[in-house]
Amino acid sequence: MTCEPGLERDDLDMCETHEVDFRSAEEARASLPDTGYVAEVFRVMGDSTRLSILYLLLKREWCVHDLATILDTSVSNVSHHLRLLRTMRLVKATKVGRRVVYSLDDEHVETLMSEAFKHAAHG
Template sequence: MVQIKENFVDESTTIDMAEMFKALGDPTRVRIIYALLQKELCVHDVCIVLDMTQSAVSHQLRYLRNTRIVKRRKVGKTVFYSLDDRHVEEIFAQTLQHLKHG
Protein backbone atom coordinates (compact mmCIF):
# COMPACT_ATOMS: atom_id res chain seq x y z
CA MET A 1 0.00 0.00 0.00
CA VAL A 2 2.87 2.37 0.71
CA GLN A 3 4.24 1.91 -2.83
CA ILE A 4 0.83 2.72 -4.33
CA LYS A 5 0.55 5.82 -2.19
CA GLU A 6 4.08 6.98 -3.07
CA ASN A 7 3.40 6.67 -6.81
CA PHE A 8 -0.11 8.09 -6.66
CA VAL A 9 -1.12 10.75 -9.15
CA ASP A 10 -1.20 14.31 -7.81
CA GLU A 11 -4.39 16.28 -7.15
CA SER A 12 -3.96 18.63 -10.11
CA THR A 13 -3.63 15.73 -12.53
CA THR A 14 -6.72 13.99 -11.14
CA ILE A 15 -8.73 17.20 -11.59
CA ASP A 16 -7.49 17.60 -15.18
CA MET A 17 -8.28 13.96 -15.93
CA ALA A 18 -11.79 14.28 -14.50
CA GLU A 19 -12.35 17.37 -16.66
CA MET A 20 -11.27 15.41 -19.74
CA PHE A 21 -13.77 12.66 -18.99
CA LYS A 22 -16.44 15.25 -18.21
CA ALA A 23 -15.85 16.80 -21.63
CA LEU A 24 -16.27 13.39 -23.25
CA GLY A 25 -19.42 12.79 -21.20
CA ASP A 26 -21.64 15.00 -23.35
CA PRO A 27 -23.22 13.45 -26.50
CA THR A 28 -23.00 16.70 -28.47
CA ARG A 29 -19.30 17.05 -27.75
CA VAL A 30 -18.76 13.40 -28.72
CA ARG A 31 -20.48 14.08 -32.05
CA ILE A 32 -18.26 17.13 -32.62
CA ILE A 33 -15.14 15.10 -31.84
CA TYR A 34 -16.29 12.37 -34.21
CA ALA A 35 -16.82 14.95 -36.98
CA LEU A 36 -13.37 16.42 -36.35
CA LEU A 37 -11.85 12.94 -36.53
CA GLN A 38 -12.87 12.98 -40.20
CA LYS A 39 -11.33 16.37 -41.06
CA GLU A 40 -10.69 19.91 -39.92
CA LEU A 41 -13.94 21.93 -39.99
CA CYS A 42 -15.05 25.51 -39.55
CA VAL A 43 -17.93 26.35 -37.19
CA HIS A 44 -20.35 26.64 -40.11
CA ASP A 45 -19.47 23.13 -41.33
CA VAL A 46 -19.90 21.66 -37.84
CA CYS A 47 -23.33 23.34 -37.66
CA ILE A 48 -24.36 21.67 -40.91
CA VAL A 49 -23.00 18.24 -39.97
CA LEU A 50 -24.66 18.26 -36.53
CA ASP A 51 -27.75 20.26 -37.55
CA MET A 52 -27.20 22.73 -34.71
CA THR A 53 -27.12 26.50 -34.31
CA GLN A 54 -23.87 28.42 -34.54
CA SER A 55 -24.28 29.59 -30.96
CA ALA A 56 -24.63 26.04 -29.62
CA VAL A 57 -21.70 24.74 -31.66
CA SER A 58 -19.47 27.67 -30.69
CA HIS A 59 -20.26 27.08 -27.02
CA GLN A 60 -19.28 23.40 -27.25
CA LEU A 61 -16.15 24.12 -29.27
CA ARG A 62 -15.06 26.70 -26.68
CA TYR A 63 -15.49 24.07 -23.96
CA LEU A 64 -13.51 21.51 -25.96
CA ARG A 65 -10.78 24.08 -26.64
CA ASN A 66 -10.53 24.97 -22.95
CA THR A 67 -10.01 21.29 -22.11
CA ARG A 68 -7.37 21.03 -24.88
CA ILE A 69 -9.36 18.47 -26.86
CA VAL A 70 -9.60 20.68 -29.94
CA LYS A 71 -7.45 23.47 -31.30
CA ARG A 72 -8.24 26.25 -33.72
CA ARG A 73 -6.55 27.77 -36.72
CA LYS A 74 -7.61 31.11 -38.13
CA VAL A 75 -7.54 31.88 -41.85
CA GLY A 76 -8.77 35.43 -42.42
CA LYS A 77 -12.09 35.61 -40.60
CA THR A 78 -12.70 31.85 -40.72
CA VAL A 79 -11.74 29.69 -37.75
CA PHE A 80 -11.02 26.03 -38.42
CA TYR A 81 -11.14 23.41 -35.67
CA SER A 82 -9.29 20.12 -35.43
CA LEU A 83 -8.42 17.66 -32.70
CA ASP A 84 -5.63 18.95 -30.49
CA ASP A 85 -3.31 15.99 -30.95
CA ARG A 86 -3.00 12.29 -31.70
CA HIS A 87 -3.75 11.40 -28.07
CA VAL A 88 -7.32 12.66 -28.41
CA GLU A 89 -7.79 10.49 -31.50
CA GLU A 90 -6.38 7.48 -29.65
CA ILE A 91 -8.64 7.99 -26.61
CA PHE A 92 -11.66 8.25 -28.88
CA ALA A 93 -10.65 5.20 -30.97
CA GLN A 94 -9.94 3.12 -27.85
CA THR A 95 -13.32 4.05 -26.37
CA LEU A 96 -15.11 3.03 -29.58
CA GLN A 97 -13.19 -0.23 -29.67
CA HIS A 98 -14.07 -0.93 -26.05
CA LEU A 99 -17.77 -0.35 -26.71
CA LYS A 100 -17.78 -2.64 -29.76
CA HIS A 101 -15.90 -5.34 -27.84
CA GLY A 102 -18.47 -5.69 -25.06
Protein backbone atom coordinates in the same frame (compact mmCIF):
# COMPACT_ATOMS: atom_id res chain seq x y z
CA MET B 1 -2.24 -6.63 12.34
CA THR B 2 -1.52 -4.04 14.92
CA CYS B 3 -1.40 -0.30 14.70
CA GLU B 4 2.18 0.83 14.71
CA PRO B 5 3.32 4.18 16.01
CA GLY B 6 4.22 6.86 13.52
CA LEU B 7 1.05 6.41 11.54
CA GLU B 8 -1.99 8.43 12.47
CA ARG B 9 -4.60 6.01 13.58
CA ASP B 10 -7.25 8.73 13.50
CA ASP B 11 -6.71 9.15 9.79
CA LEU B 12 -6.72 5.52 8.79
CA ASP B 13 -8.28 3.40 11.47
CA MET B 14 -8.72 0.29 9.43
CA CYS B 15 -7.22 -2.11 11.91
CA GLU B 16 -10.07 -2.05 14.36
CA THR B 17 -12.47 -4.53 12.86
CA HIS B 18 -11.08 -4.78 9.38
CA GLU B 19 -8.52 -7.41 8.65
CA VAL B 20 -7.41 -5.07 5.89
CA ASP B 21 -4.27 -3.51 7.26
CA PHE B 22 -4.31 0.24 7.25
CA ARG B 23 -0.80 0.40 5.96
CA SER B 24 -2.08 -0.85 2.61
CA ALA B 25 -4.63 1.91 2.71
CA GLU B 26 -1.96 4.44 3.56
CA GLU B 27 0.13 3.24 0.64
CA ALA B 28 -2.88 3.30 -1.62
CA ARG B 29 -3.63 6.86 -0.66
CA ALA B 30 -0.03 7.85 -1.25
CA SER B 31 0.03 6.18 -4.66
CA LEU B 32 -3.11 7.97 -5.74
CA PRO B 33 -2.18 10.63 -8.31
CA ASP B 34 -3.99 13.91 -8.79
CA THR B 35 -7.03 12.78 -10.74
CA GLY B 36 -8.36 16.29 -11.25
CA TYR B 37 -6.92 17.02 -14.67
CA VAL B 38 -7.62 13.61 -16.18
CA ALA B 39 -11.14 13.67 -14.80
CA GLU B 40 -11.67 17.04 -16.43
CA VAL B 41 -10.55 15.70 -19.80
CA PHE B 42 -12.95 12.78 -19.45
CA ARG B 43 -15.71 15.13 -18.38
CA VAL B 44 -15.21 17.33 -21.41
CA MET B 45 -15.26 14.25 -23.64
CA GLY B 46 -18.29 12.96 -21.78
CA ASP B 47 -20.84 14.93 -23.73
CA SER B 48 -22.49 13.59 -26.84
CA THR B 49 -22.22 16.82 -28.81
CA ARG B 50 -18.58 17.41 -27.95
CA LEU B 51 -17.67 13.80 -28.55
CA SER B 52 -19.34 14.00 -31.96
CA ILE B 53 -17.31 17.10 -32.77
CA LEU B 54 -14.11 15.32 -31.80
CA TYR B 55 -15.14 12.31 -33.84
CA LEU B 56 -15.75 14.44 -36.92
CA LEU B 57 -12.38 16.14 -36.46
CA LEU B 58 -10.68 12.76 -36.49
CA LYS B 59 -11.05 12.63 -40.27
CA ARG B 60 -10.71 16.27 -41.27
CA GLU B 61 -11.05 19.82 -40.07
CA TRP B 62 -14.39 21.61 -40.04
CA CYS B 63 -15.61 25.15 -39.58
CA VAL B 64 -18.23 26.04 -36.96
CA HIS B 65 -21.11 26.44 -39.37
CA ASP B 66 -20.56 23.03 -40.95
CA LEU B 67 -20.28 21.32 -37.58
CA ALA B 68 -23.56 22.88 -36.53
CA THR B 69 -25.25 21.71 -39.73
CA ILE B 70 -23.91 18.18 -39.46
CA LEU B 71 -24.84 17.91 -35.80
CA ASP B 72 -28.22 19.53 -36.39
CA THR B 73 -27.82 22.17 -33.73
CA SER B 74 -27.18 25.91 -33.53
CA VAL B 75 -23.92 27.61 -34.41
CA SER B 76 -23.98 29.22 -30.99
CA ASN B 77 -24.22 25.89 -29.26
CA VAL B 78 -21.32 24.46 -31.23
CA SER B 79 -19.28 27.57 -30.56
CA HIS B 80 -19.81 27.19 -26.83
CA HIS B 81 -18.72 23.57 -26.94
CA LEU B 82 -15.71 24.42 -29.07
CA ARG B 83 -14.64 26.98 -26.54
CA LEU B 84 -14.55 24.31 -23.87
CA LEU B 85 -12.60 21.97 -26.13
CA ARG B 86 -10.22 24.82 -26.96
CA THR B 87 -9.73 25.67 -23.30
CA MET B 88 -8.75 22.08 -22.63
CA ARG B 89 -6.45 22.21 -25.67
CA LEU B 90 -8.20 19.29 -27.29
CA VAL B 91 -8.87 21.27 -30.47
CA LYS B 92 -7.23 24.26 -32.07
CA ALA B 93 -8.72 27.04 -34.17
CA THR B 94 -7.37 28.57 -37.34
CA LYS B 95 -8.89 31.64 -38.88
CA VAL B 96 -9.49 31.33 -42.61
CA GLY B 97 -11.11 34.44 -44.02
CA ARG B 98 -14.22 35.04 -42.02
CA ARG B 99 -14.37 31.45 -41.00
CA VAL B 100 -12.70 29.63 -38.12
CA VAL B 101 -11.58 26.14 -38.92
CA TYR B 102 -11.16 23.69 -36.08
CA SER B 103 -8.93 20.64 -35.91
CA LEU B 104 -7.68 18.25 -33.25
CA ASP B 105 -4.85 19.55 -31.09
CA ASP B 106 -4.10 16.46 -29.03
CA GLU B 107 -2.89 13.16 -30.40
CA HIS B 108 -3.78 11.52 -27.12
CA VAL B 109 -7.44 12.27 -27.64
CA GLU B 110 -7.42 10.28 -30.84
CA THR B 111 -6.02 7.30 -28.98
CA LEU B 112 -8.61 7.60 -26.23
CA MET B 113 -11.46 7.87 -28.69
CA SER B 114 -10.39 5.03 -30.94
CA GLU B 115 -10.07 2.87 -27.83
CA ALA B 116 -13.44 3.90 -26.50
CA PHE B 117 -15.32 3.42 -29.75
CA LYS B 118 -13.56 0.13 -30.34
CA HIS B 119 -14.85 -1.11 -27.02
CA ALA B 120 -18.32 0.25 -27.63
CA ALA B 121 -18.50 -1.73 -30.84
CA HIS B 122 -17.29 -4.80 -28.98
CA GLY B 123 -19.85 -4.61 -26.20
